[in-house]
Amino acid sequence: MLSTANVWLIAFLLLGLAARSNLLAAAATVLLAIRLTGLAFLMPRFYEPALFAGLLFLTVAMLTPFALGKVSLKKLGQGFTTLPGIVAVVGSAVATHLNGHGITLMNTQSHLMINLIAGSILGIVLWGGMPVGPLTAAGVTYLMLECISWITHWVK
Numbered sequence: 001m002l003s004t005a006n007v008w009l010i011a012f013l014l015l016g017l018a019a020r021s022n023l024l025a026a027a028a029t030v031l032l033a034i035r036l037t038g039l040a041f042l043m044p045r046f047y048e049p050a051l052f053a054g055l056l057f058l059t060v061a062m063l064t065p066f067a068l069g070k071v072s073l074k075k076l077g078q079g080f081t082t083l084p085g086i087v088a089v090v091g092s093a094v095a096t097h098l099n100g101h102g103i104t105l106m107n108t109q110s111h112l113m114i115n116l117i118a119g120s121i122l123g124i125v126l127w128g129g130m131p132v133g134p135l136t137a138a139g140v141t142y143l144m145l146e147c148i149s150w151i152t153h154w155v156k
Contacts, residue, residue: 013032031043103135
């Protein structure tokens, strides 16, 4: 029962608990339970729907203030006419663009997933950061790799 995959999932569970990352601990627990119940053959089918469901719930959470009537048209309009509001629009556009590249990075270089998770845990433990998930971490990683590539090409 202690296959390499199970050992990794147990390690992620323990890391999640140590770093107080309930999401990491819960995800590892769910996947470990699926493996231990003999339903591991379903796992390859989880990736796309799980990613979609996660993004759906994140979007629902972001739209909830609108649904609760906490955002007026006046507030919305003011957000587009102030420097912080304009920077938020630009920042969000850049972040979603990077997240798109992050998905590609995770699909093409899946071996980096452990590094993304390790970096997230270090950010939580050392800097008191907030775990935003591997997608954002992959997007920032993509940007950093592109910058390194550009610099090394420019220096040659």
